[in-house]
Amino acid sequence: AVRQPYRELDLPFATSCQEPNVDAPRENAAIVMLARNTELEQALHSIVSIEKHFNQWYHYPVVFLNDEKWDDVFIETMKETVSGEARFEVISKEDWSYPKWMDQEKAKQSIAEQGRKGIIYAGLETYHHMCRFFSGKFFTIDALRDYKWYWRVEPGVDFYCSITYDPFAEMEKNGKVYGYTISLWEEEATCPSLFRRISDWKESHLLRTTELWKAMLAPSWVPWPFRSLMSWFGHRDKHGDAWSLCHYWSNFEIGSLDFFRAHQYQSLYQSLERSGGFYFERWGDAAVHSLAVAMLLDPHQVHHFEDFGYRHDDFYQCPANAPDGQLLDSELLGKTSNKHSPEIQGGIGCRCECDGTKTSNVPGYCLAKVKQPTTNKKLGILEWAKSW
């Protein structure tokens, strides 16, 4: 078999059902859901799903965020359903609005114009606020200040497999910083100048420090595991403007708040904010997070939760079931193969309630892109650094 070294960077944390280790210390972590009062039914659906498949064993707190005051029914319903602490927080007007300096009339005109052009969600002022919030303020709000890890969940999603280990603990143990399930191509019309803005920031803030030193000190022989993921998203610039549009879908994320709160990411966010693109274009937080992760982290710090069954809207990931309760051993090799990771024989999901033999991360998604080995010499660190 062809060796696929990139897999070794990021194996699933488990390839079978585990006995939930309920006595293990918990991480400093929270499940976080942004929702509207009107989404009670969908929000409940997601919470029931994550409780059933995970939180019934681990009882992590769930923090609900809203830009408006929470309805009593929402609060009562969730308190009854969440097995850990349920907290209800309201986002400040400042964090859910235009930046102070922005000409709001102009921004509103632009939003209307983007709507007329048919750019997805771009005619909705609140959607712009939401994307801006998730790109920046989310990580620094008081409500999340005391946590290190967050697991983002949206209303109306499904988890299909039992998650019998603690993903926060595994992220910590394995030196991971950002975890995802599905990766997709971004709609180009939402972010024509995003990549250029990011490259501008990199040019002025990053290149001269970290990456240039790396390139000078250790040009072509920087071991590939330590090359930035940026090359996996496709790159060019300055200003050949290219990015494949592949990104991690952010309605599911398990990530380190510390990473996003730290100076580098916040500096990047501030510079994106100043450029106005959260309103004059419709930059999604998924694209922003992904490009930042690709630029600032090493590949081994990113984790694909390929053993999680997950659906948002019509997009889903469904792993084939691992033999329940058993470790995958050589006896099983060759009987089935995992569609995401053909080099892992057998299923990797635990008690998945979806058909993992038929469904998978669909070819239209760009998973293959983010997981491809960085064999292309052109994408090595030296050329990459020079190209910026």
Ligand code: GDP
């Ligand atoms: P999509 O996933 O991109 O199709 O967008 P959604 O409509 O699902 O919105 C993404 C997330 O933001 C969900 O968690 C929504 O509940 C939340 N959201 C979007 N707009 C608003 C809003 O105006 N107020 C609040 N409180 N939440 C919102």
Ligand code: MN
């Ligand atoms: Mn959604």
